[in-house]
Amino acid sequence: MIPLLKRYRVFLLMLVALGGLGYVNADLAARSLGHSVDYLVEMLLVIPPIFVLLGIFDVWVPRETIVRLMGGESGAKGTLLALCLGSFAAGPLYAAFPVAGVLIKKGARFSNIMIFIGAWSTTKVPMLLFEASSMGWDFMLCRLVMNLTGLMAIAHILDALLPEEHKALSPAGS
Structure with a gap:
């Protein structure tokens, strides 16, 4: 009890x-x-549809594919893919974390995970289009450039400074 x-x-x-x-x-x-x-x-x-899609993703996409596209040696290609996945995703931010967990499990580079989560929260395409129409293209582009700059810097600094044991997916409750 x-x-x-x-x-x-x-x-x-x-x-x-x-x-x-x-x-x-x-x-x-x-x-x-x-x-x-x-x-x-x-x-x-x-949440339930996200977990169903994650289950399908986990089974159908081999680990080697994620390592090749978003792993440690993926370079700019992995960064761009993480940015696109986050920017074109639908749903609230809390839906990004289970997706990030599966990407970590499949071998994606830590900085790409951080870029994915950051893009999900700040660079969604519908939000950018709304900003451009309501606040103007100058505002939207300025915010996008500042967000991307900060996002890339933070993701790569965290990737460089955090020890590997802190980047791994740990079991719940530990």
């Missing part, structure tokens, strides 16, 4: 906090609970 409580301690703490909020301000607690339920439903609609 104690390991189960330890595992869900953050969730239980949030429930206690929500209860305290409900005691102080019931309307705010109800809105907070409503938002939480909305996010949970959204996640339950997004």
Whole structure:
């Protein structure tokens, strides 16, 4: 019983906090609970299809292909592929992490994983088109160049500075 409580301690703490909020301000607690339920439903609609596609990807794409295209010796080709995969992906950012886990397992270079996650969060094509139409091409291009510069720098610095044991996919709970 104690390991189960330890595992869900953050969730239980949030429930206690929500209860305290409900005691102080019931309307705010109800809105907070409503938002939480909305996010949970959204996640339950997004995550299962992602895991199905990841299962197919894991079985159909050989490790050697990922190592060749995105591995340590892939160079600019791997960086460009990671950038394109992230930029053309659909879905919220939390969907990128299981994909990144499979890419790590299949031998993708750590910097390419970081570029993939960064591209997923900052350079999505629909977002760029929206920015260009609503804020202008100058703003969109300026933000894109700054994001790509920072993204590449951070990914390659992390790849160079982190020891290999920190780049590996570790088991959950360790």
